Amino acid sequence: MEMDSDFRLMPGKLYPLGAHWDGNGINFSLVAPSAESVVLCLFDDTGEEERARLPLPVQKDGVWCGYLRGGKPGLVYAYRVSGVHSPRNGQRFNDRKVLLDPYARQVVGRYKGQDEFLDASDADTGAIALKGKVVHEPYDWGGDEPPRIPMAQTVLYELHLKGFTKRHPGVPENLRGTYAAMAEPVILDYLEKLGVTSVEILPVFAMADEARLVRAGKANYWGYNTIGFFAPENRYWSGRPGTTPVSEFRDMVKALHSRGIEVILDVVYNHTAEGNEDGPMLSFKGIDNAMYYHLRPDNPARYENWSGCGNSLNLGHPRVLQMVMDSLRYWVEEMHVDGFRFDLTPSLARDKTDYSINSAFFRAIAEDPVISRVKLIAEPWDLGPDGYQLGNFPFGWLEWNDKYRDTVRSFWLHQGPSLGEFAQRFAGSDDLFGVRERLPAASVNYVTSHDGFTLRDLVSYNHKHNEANGENNRDGTDHNLSWNCGEEGKATLQEVISRRNRLRRALLATLFFSQGTPMLVAGDEFGQTQNGNNNPYCQDNELTWLNWEETDMGLLEFVRRLIELRKTYPALRQNKWFSPDHTDFASTGTGVRWLSPTGGDKLGSSWSNKRLFSMGILIRASDSPRSCLILLNASVQSIIFRLPPGRWKVLSDSSGTFTADANLEFQVLLPGHTIMLAVP
Numbered sequence: 001m002e003m004d005s006d007f008r009l010m011p012g013k014l015y016p017l018g019a020h021w022d023g024n025g026i027n028f029s030l031v032a033p034s035a036e037s038v039v040l041c042l043f044d045d046t047g048e049e050e051r052a053r054l055p056l057p058v059q060k061d062g063v064w065c066g067y068l069r070g071g072k073p074g075l076v077y078a079y080r081v082s083g084v085h086s087p088r089n090g091q092r093f094n095d096r097k098v099l100l101d102p103y104a105r106q107v108v109g110r111y112k113g114q115d116e117f118l119d120a121s122d123a124d125t126g127a128i129a130l131k132g133k134v135v136h137e138p139y140d141w142g143g144d145e146p147p148r149i150p151m152a153q154t155v156l157y158e159l160h161l162k163g164f165t166k167r168h169p170g171v172p173e174n175l176r177g178t179y180a181a182m183a184e185p186v187i188l189d190y191l192e193k194l195g196v197t198s199v200e201i202l203p204v205f206a207m208a209d210e211a212r213l214v215r216a217g218k219a220n221y222w223g224y225n226t227i228g229f230f231a232p233e234n235r236y237w238s239g240r241p242g243t244t245p246v247s248e249f250r251d252m253v254k255a256l257h258s259r260g261i262e263v264i265l266d267v268v269y270n271h272t273a274e275g276n277e278d279g280p281m282l283s284f285k286g287i288d289n290a291m292y293y294h295l296r297p298d299n300p301a302r303y304e305n306w307s308g309c310g311n312s313l314n315l316g317h318p319r320v321l322q323m324v325m326d327s328l329r330y331w332v333e334e335m336h337v338d339g340f341r342f343d344l345t346p347s348l349a350r351d352k353t354d355y356s357i358n359s360a361f362f363r364a365i366a367e368d369p370v371i372s373r374v375k376l377i378a379e380p381w382d383l384g385p386d387g388y389q390l391g392n393f394p395f396g397w398l399e400w401n402d403k404y405r406d407t408v409r410s411f412w413l414h415q416g417p418s419l420g421e422f423a424q425r426f427a428g429s430d431d432l433f434g435v436r437e438r439l440p441a442a443s444v445n446y447v448t449s450h451d452g453f454t455l456r457d458l459v460s461y462n463h464k465h466n467e468a469n470g471e472n473n474r475d476g477t478d479h480n481l482s483w484n485c486g487e488e489g490k491a492t493l494q495e496v497i498s499r500r501n502r503l504r505r506a507l508l509a510t511l512f513f514s515q516g517t518p519m520l521v522a523g524d525e526f527g528q529t530q531n532g533n534n535n536p537y538c539q540d541n542e543l544t545w546l547n548w549e550e551t552d553m554g555l556l557e558f559v560r561r562l563i564e565l566r567k568t569y570p571a572l573r574q575n576k577w578f579s580p581d582h583t584d585f586a587s588t589g590t591g592v593r594w595l596s597p598t599g600g601d602k603l604g605s606s607w608s609n610k611r612l613f614s615m616g617i618l619i620r621a622s623d624s625p626r627s628c629l630i631l632l633n634a635s636v637q638s639i640i641f642r643l644p645p646g647r648w649k650v651l652s653d654s655s656g657t658f659t660a661d662a663n664l665e666f667q668v669l670l671p672g673h674t675i676m677l678a679v680p
Contacts, residue, residue, distance in 0.1 A: 012067035018103025026071035033062025090290035090300035104132025113211030117280035152575035157196035159522035183255035195563035208273035270347035275310035306384030316351035339375025391432030420607035443516035465532030476535030505654035599642035
């Protein structure tokens with residue numbers, strides 16, 4: 001092609017990586033140690049017309065760089081990288097494929113599953129490739145300070161940014177489903193009144209939909225398919241004049257902080273949207289395939305697939321780890337986020353194949369003065385060797401505790417675990433986290449998450465109903481531990497409706513009264529349903545968008561009250577381990593006593609008896625003069641509980657049997673499927 005003679009590259013600086021404007025021009029820097037040459041491609045504003053190809057003039061220590069004097073913010077660019085094309089040896093260089101800068105702050109264009117992106121295609125992707133846009137956006141944070149919620153006081157609220165706001169009647173229609181919607185007063189008021197302290201937002205990094213979904217007319221709604229680790233996803237930007245994805249994201253964070261709410265991002269560093277050897281070449285594959293990805297030692301033409309998504313990013317390589325750490329610091333320092341939930345975290349800690357708590361990734365986090373001080377949450381499993389690592393993370397990390405989830409579901413819906421198993425999960429899972437000086441808050445307790453049934457569906461369906469996903473109902477887990485309470489799907493019998501309502505409240509109360517860090521999924525507090533779909537990752541529609549018009553106000557008020565009680569009574573959120581033999585309670589009046597319905601605390605063989613489903617829990621924190629009495633009855637029949645001495649005021653009752661502030665003495669008849677909280 002004919003190049004524009006106005007464009008010339010001067011020698012540039014190796015760092016910082018990416019494209020940065022200094023007031024006089026733009027410095028471009030790209031890590032590509034195995035490349036033979038790197039060409040900077042400049043495009044028009046749409047990213048469709050290639051206007052210049054400029055070889056980067058400097059290469060040192062595997063970094064290529066150049067300086068474009070007179071270049072300005074807003075410039076659209078990408079790269080063509082040349083080298084040996086030998087997939088069987090792990091390299092896939094192809095200068096006919098235009099590649100996105102891994103450090104791009106904004107992505108231009110959208111991948112639509114075109115065959116031209118495949119390595120086997122000779123087509124040039126210049127007109128359709130993803131490009132970066134040079135971003136330089138000073139921002140007035142106005143004294144914004146992170147809320148820094150203490151771990152023991154944290155209440156996580158998992159939400160999908162679009163799904164949470166898309167159908168909200170109080171949000172202007174042109175803002176629904178965007179970063180801007182999250183900053184609307186009606187949304188902030190709701191979150192503040194609900195009482196959650198930290199929103200955990202599903203992935204918002206620049207992403208690409210899988211080709212098979214595009215062909216089926218669907219999208220990767222959840223967003224676990226990252227292609228740009230420094231760029232906010234464009235589809236959540238309102239496009240309003242005078243704003244950009246970066247500015248609108250910052251406005252959202254600033255607005256949430258103004259209400260004392262932390263922003264935690266669900267991040268996907270374990271794989272990219274380029275998939276396996278048959279996937280598209282969008283960025284990393286063509287820049288340095290053997291560096292960025294774990295390749296199979298016996299066949300480097302293929303990828304290790306510990307993510308289940310086709311490839312696994314190689315954080316065992318210093319340059320890839322550097323990119324991840326640079327990304328994390330960017331989101332904390334320049335976007336002011338308060339923490340991260342890491343998808344499939346064990347993949348990040350595999351320097352080669354085996355998971356290690358002493359991996360380069362964990363060491364880098366621990367030594368970093370910025371990242372080590374924010375909230376770090378692990379999804380403690382992946383699909384690699386020994387991929388289930390619950391409880392085996394470093395000090396300071398929190399972990400999604402699926403053993404808590406399964407035990408609580410089984411206790412209330414199937415009377416499965418013993419009282420001892422339930423008590424262990426309720427008290428913070430010391431068998432998992434009571435090592436390496438970790439505390440109960442390390443356990444992220446949850447009953448539901450984005451992945452699986454909603455709470456309403458958990459008590460409405462015995463089986464998944466994922467036909468809408470187009471995979472013949474084969475996708476999604478069959479291990480739901482759900483119960484339809486007598487009718488599959490929408491209930492017509494009042495007995496079933498009543499049972500479902502009682503069980504939902506019992507599950508929610510258990511969550512907020514347990515020791516550890518509770519996580520509530522957006523919509524569960526008011527009765528959101530997905531019609532039995534337990535894997536709606538590709539359903540970007542009204543199936544997954546929260547239906548605010550059908551809010552169950554009674555349930556919503558019940559959940560608000562639960563969160564308020566947790567905040568009010570320190571006994572419900574202690575961040576220390578209980579003495580296993582009651583010696584702390586006997587000597588100091590603090591800690592826990594596990595009570596039988598008859599009032600005794602010598603449970604003996606009852607701990608392992610799987611035919612007993614009722615118990616009392618008396619808890620008192622050392623910094624509070626008031627005890628909390630929790631009574632649980634997961635059986636169908638009502639049970640008489642003998643109460644500890646004194647009068648007890650009912651604060652919460654999942655069955656709705658007792659009036660607010662009712663006073664009890666001596667004993668109480670507790671209905672089935674009920675949990676009650678009372679104080680002296």
